[in-house]
Amino acid sequence: MRMTRYLASLSMAALLAACGGGGGGSSGGLSLSAGGSSKPEAQATKTLATPDVRNGSYRVYAANGTQQQLSVDFDAGSYTMTDNLGVPESGTFAEDFTEPGTYVFASSRITTAANTSRFRVTSDALVGAFPFQTAYSSPAAYAAQPFVAARDFVTTAALLDGTYNRFSVTRSPGGAQDSSILSMRLSGSGTVLEFCNDAIIYKIDLCPAASKRTYAVTAGTDDAWVATNVANSSDVANFRVARIGGQNVYLGGGVSVSPAQQFMRIALPESSSWPTTRGIGSSTTGSWGTNLIDTASSVRTSTGTDDTYGTLTMPVDSTAYANQPLGIRGVNMSGASKYFAMQGGELSVLVGARSNTATQGYIQLNLIDTGAAPDARNGRYKVYATNGSRQTLALNLDSKRYEMTDGAGTVASGSFAEDTAEAGSFVFASSRITSTANTARFRFATDTVVGSFPFAVAQVTPESYAVRPFVASRALVKTQSALDGTYNRLGINLTATAGDSSITQIQIASGGTVLYLCNDNVVYRIDICPAASVLTYTVSAGTTVDTWRIVNVANPSDNGSFAIARVGSENIYLSAGIVPSTPTRSVFRIGLPERATWPTVTARGGATSGSWGSTAVDASSYARTQTLPDGTSATLSASLGTMGTNGPVNMRAATFAGPAYHFASQSSKLFAMVGSRNPATAGAMEIDLID
Template identity: 30%
Template sequence: MHRILFGGFSAICLTSCGGNGGGDGSVLPASITASGQTQASALIEDPVANKELATPLRPLAKSPFKRRYRVFSANGGQYTLDLDFSNRRYVFAPSDGGNSNVLQPINSPVVGMIASGEFSDDPMQPGTFVLQRSKVNSVVNLARFRLLGDAIVGTFPLARTSLEGTVGISYPFLGVTNLVSAQSAMDGTYNRFTYGTPFQNVAYSLAHQISISGGGTQLRVCRSDTGFYRLEVCPTQLLKTYAIVATERPGIWRLTTADTTEQIDFSVARVGGQNVYLAAGRLPNLDLQFRIGLPETTEWTAATMYGAFTASSTSGNEPALQVGDAWTRTSVHADSVRQSAVYADGNWTVEQRPLVTLANDAPIGARGLQSGNSTLYGARGAGLWAMVALPRPGTSEPYQNGVIGLWGTGEGVAVDPRNDSYTVFASNGTKQRLRLDFDMHQYEMVDESGHSVRGPFAADPVQKNVYVFATDRVAPSSAARFQVTIDAVIGAFPFLESNGSGRYALQPFVAARNLVIDATEFHLVGSLPRFNMFSVARGAGIADSTTSTFDLYYSGANTPTLGVCSTDPLKPMCTPDRNYSVTTGSEAGDWVATNTANASDNFHFSVARIGGKNVYLRAAVDSSNRAVFEVGLTTWAPFQWPANSFPLTVSTLGGYGSGGTSVNAINTVFNQPDGSSLPFSITLEPISTYPTARPHASGIRIGWDTASPADQYDATVEPSALLMVVGRSGNPATQGYLQLVMGGRQLSDPP
């Protein structure tokens, strides 16, 4: 394969990539648009938010940025839940505490942060996200959530009461973003459901209809422990009235009796354009309660709903649910409900139950879910469905019935799992941001100075999972393309050339959305801390490439360390030639390595999680004004070389192609701008000679151009993350060459 490497060459591909076309990379710069739009107030500020968008944000549920929810949980607690869709991380933390004599947010038994970690898509249920946990005490991790526009519904394992220090049941929760702050806006009739846990931990559940009137100044409730009455037919002795007063905290309101002996705090949130009554906290008798009131409605249209329930006791009411915690998918019809549920203990059920109209004195919008002689009581409103069990009249222990379920509609709220804002590491030495919106098929690429280019993208008509950027920076025949996996993007985009020409040319990039922000995650359990790093450097008339190995690890309270080994891939295992201390950089996911013997030797880098593996990434301009692009894969053993196809490979030659790997070869066919094809094959050393020749470089194999054996390359692979090929330095025909192939599961358009 003949190539001109002025300014260097690099290529990137995805396993199962492809397409045809090409470009010459010589087009003069197109106009660029400065962006200055800030994010909506409902979002937590993103470090690069002011650089990213010059157009209004999509609806919150489909925005890929950070957001904070106020969570009301069935365990009787209130929390904040931060979701960072760019890095797929979450933080569950206690909210501010309150007066113990009022139903207010409880003080969590855990000081500060309750839980944090990554979240990921549920591959079996698009639109559902799984909250990863470091310790799962059950067979199935039920912690998950669904987006509901301006709210979320989910389940998470939390302490049963503020007096326990243990994490137990996975409780349903509702997270909201908009609390009603105008008192007059709260008026309405609500069907309110309560789940309570007394000091003795014997759960109970109740159902009441309430109304707020008088411009938000009065609340009436029909207080029955065993029945569910409409207010207008409520027995006089069960009807209770409260005054509503404002508190010092916006969005928090207080119910109070005339003698102030009973005070209860609550909120009203806007969900789907409707009011939802919410409360969670501790009563004076130490009971913990969760209350949710849905706006009264008679509409029970067919819907698919997702959510969770906890059924902690069957004493006294024999509820129509298996005891335990479960995540469910529920199909609601006019007269029946079909529910598939997975329980924490690993069991699962699929059941269909009749949906019945309740007695004449029940709320008009309420329904009963029947199983044998048992009935669960529920109502819908604001895109939600809540359900509880009521104790049977005359039972000896009327409160031991604790069952609550909470679901949200699935229509129109599922998020394409590829929608996100990705950190781009480009081979021209720049870090940028790529926003992909697969619902609208729009993209935006934002450089480090805040300049952006945006436009549509379209699916390749031939290659599945391959997409074409629409851009006027290069000729249409150049066909800037990309492919996306579950947690990364790889492709070629017209970035500014690194040789100072001022022109745009197609250049490879890797983009990731899950950057490691905790040094303890540098060294994954079960993997070695050693990386094989392939690097290319390009500038005016300069092209070079290197292969090296380095260790990156964190041990206890010590400062994270990066130790660079020899750049000679044939040298036996070495101790690091240079050691660098590692500290956090200026933004999340950015790390700074500083030579312990020479502080002026320092650089920034990131570690991305791709396919469950750590991948080292760096894009920068060095002291010689060269664009540096580096990718490092963790070493692993036993070494295996996969046989696979890749439908997309891209390069700075301006074309792109496809190909595949076999046990001893990498075969690529590049599509040129003029429509011609250029085959390129690398023959790999036999595995029988590996790793004896290079015992230190676990995973590296030598290869040579099949048509020109004097042109040599190094190759390495981590099957679930990437495959890389780099040209040997010292040979103008190979130096500066880098090829990447993405492993792992590819994401296609939803059916």
């Protein structure tokens, strides 16, 4: 798309110049003799690593309603999951550095955008998710589903006794699923099991006589127990009781024939205690994340298999109802999606309400983390870089480590440190940086990272690197109707030898299905753009759930993709990619929302000159103090003018000495400026995060 803009005469050079675990070991003497020598034998020491105590075999209870066997080797980073039919799935696993203590399964079964099949470890137990076969699928389909795996089980009948709260989920042919929530009791030195099978969730002591079911319990095989209904001997249940976190955890799972069902059951000891806990685990939607629960709310922060990140806050009943078991709380009971929660020891569990079609069959299994909560900013962000690339940035603020992964899977990793001279800024360490000054750094807004990084220089061979700005988000819009808005879009186009700029206003309308762009020599507001200059694009779902494809109605070869990030409660348009023109171009676009206000702000960020600095903007002026890669410092200043009666309201023309035009726009959290199409300033861009 060709957008001719205001001209400027300042040279580009002048502008850019101004603008695991286990541990331990054992050793022993190894006798070595020099053949035939009469000298004493030389002694050498060989250290033998002690096997990780977590290694071994665990019995798995999976939310798809199967019992399986998981063998893990933390020393080799390998596993084998053997299903209920004896079919093994083997692979490797590795720790996720953004969430220490979480290990990620590698498996050919995983074909989703994000791999949420992972696990965490406690003494003699694992809690996580695995790509199990979807119940009754034919041909076999696989999906990340929660599991609890244990290897320490109660084998003495008298130690079974106690009152428990039990959650269950079932899977039936055709995709039907259901939940159940009830109280139960084991007594008589492990010989009697009672549970309350009623539409109301009663305490076991208050269960109506007609709803109580009583079973005789006897020892089974392989640490299992067999419960037989005293009134119906054909009603038989098998279960185990694991020891997890120093308490009993009832586990059941398997296949029933009439009716055909696969089921999972988990029960925790009854308790009046309801502490604030932070659990980490999986749900039957495939999400992986944390759940912070207290007496007032449940806050689930997670990543889905579609690689989208989000937070869901729901109210929690402050106490149990009068007849309800202690240790069970209703969650979001006045909302459309209703749940029940229980917790105890090292486990936190949520299950969908049986009467709620929106949540029937849902279960969330979390291992409670008793350590200090990690930095909430840890995680993965989707990067739109001004070199025209889309990448992924993984950050751990606790260990101060990062990984920047490009579209080809190449990982640039290293450490970062807070800039002691500029609070809130962090400096990337990278072997790619060979300049006198390191200007690669970043700052945070909620779910957003804005900074500069040593990316590959656009379209240059052999590959070289230069510090360039980027915007990264983990809060991209995935609902099409939420795309609507008018945006002041600033962009750059880069070839191996030259740069160009793009300045225009666009509008996304009609529930996110149409995009209008003003392609004119003058920067008009879209609503008064000459009809002949308005380009119309259709908008449809992109290759991922949070990207969107546009196609020019009059010229289908004019197409591309974009995303909308939520930054400071506003929509921000982002696009980056390669245009197969002659010569090939790398392009970047950022669109800030049209609005009437132009507040005075201070912002910090990077520019395509490689600089990093602080920018002050008010109604009529722009001033920037910056450091360039060569170590020199500079101050830039410009006057700001409105775009006139026909131009965008939230855009300013910046006139530097010369004069040289640039164009700027701002949102509540971002300030962006691009050079005009004059060759002296074309392709120059600055992106700052507003303080």
